[in-house]
Amino acid sequence: MTMKKNNNKVNLLNGPNESLGSFNNSVVVAFSGGVDSSVSALILKNKGFNVKKDQSYFLWKLNSKTLKKVIFPLGGMTKEDVKEIAKKNKLPVSKKESQEVCFIKETNNEFLKKYIKEKEGDIINKEGSIVGKHKGVWFYTIGQRRGIGLSGGPYWVIGKDVKRNKLIVSSNEKDLFSKEVSFKNANWIRKVDFPLKVKAKIRYGHKGDFGVLNNNKLVFDRPQKAITSGQSIVFYNKSEVIGGGIIK
Structure with a gap:
C-alpha cells in the first residue's frame, strides 16, 4: 500500500493503478506502526469496525479541530485485509500476533532492566507489615499475581509506593x-x-x-x-x- 500526493489530493493505492480512496485537503493517518500493528478501524464516532482491535481508546487526546482534518483510511478494514494488500505488494508481513510490546523481543521486565537499575525494597501487606523483598516497584503492575516471589500465596499487587519503594500486596483478590x-x-x-x-x-x-x-x-x-x-x-x-x- 502506498500514498501518492497529487494536486492537493492524497490517494491510497492498492498496487500501481488501483485507487482505494481520495481525500482532498485532509491529513491521512494510518495510526499504525506497520502491518504488524493493530490497523483496524479507528473511526472515532462509531468506534472500530473490528471490535477486537478497536483503537479508539488511544484517541482521547485529540481535539475537535484536529479531528476535522483526520481520516482513518484503514477504518473499514480488518488486520487480515491489510496484510493481504501488503502481501500483494510484496511488503514484509509478520506471521505472529503481538502479545506484549510489539517492538521488543524479550519480556517487558528484561527490556526495562536494560535501562532501569534494580533497587531492593520492602513488600508490605495492607497493615504495613513487611512480608518480603522486591527488586524495584517499577517492575511490577497492579493486579499482578505471578512473579512476586512470596510463599504461602497467592498474593496480588494492590498498590505501589514509589517514593518509599514499597510494594503493597494482599492475599485477598477482592482488594483489587x-x-x-x-x-x-x-x-x-x-x-x-x-x-x-x-x-x-x-x-x-x-x-x-x-x-x-x-x-x-x-x-x-x-x-x-x-x-x-x-x-x-x-x-x-x-x-x-x-x-x-x-x-x-
Whole structure:
C-alpha cells in the first residue's frame, strides 16, 4: 500500500493503478506502526469496525479541530485485509500476533532492566507489615499475581509506593476492586456537562463499564479490577469518544 500526493489530493493505492480512496485537503493517518500493528478501524464516532482491535481508546487526546482534518483510511478494514494488500505488494508481513510490546523481543521486565537499575525494597501487606523483598516497584503492575516471589500465596499487587519503594500486596483478590477513579490532565473532545452518565475504559483491554462522571472523578456502577495509576481512562457517550485523562 502506498500514498501518492497529487494536486492537493492524497490517494491510497492498492498496487500501481488501483485507487482505494481520495481525500482532498485532509491529513491521512494510518495510526499504525506497520502491518504488524493493530490497523483496524479507528473511526472515532462509531468506534472500530473490528471490535477486537478497536483503537479508539488511544484517541482521547485529540481535539475537535484536529479531528476535522483526520481520516482513518484503514477504518473499514480488518488486520487480515491489510496484510493481504501488503502481501500483494510484496511488503514484509509478520506471521505472529503481538502479545506484549510489539517492538521488543524479550519480556517487558528484561527490556526495562536494560535501562532501569534494580533497587531492593520492602513488600508490605495492607497493615504495613513487611512480608518480603522486591527488586524495584517499577517492575511490577497492579493486579499482578505471578512473579512476586512470596510463599504461602497467592498474593496480588494492590498498590505501589514509589517514593518509599514499597510494594503493597494482599492475599485477598477482592482488594483489587474499587468503584471510584480520580484522574488528571483531562481532555474533552466535546463539551461536557457534569454530572454525566458515561461508559469508561480504564485500560486498552478493558471492555468498559458505566458510571457517573463529575469533573475529575468517575464513580463506576460496579467495582472494577486493578484500576492503575498512570493508565488512561477514556470516556464514551454511547460509541463516541468524548475525552479522557490519566488515572491518579
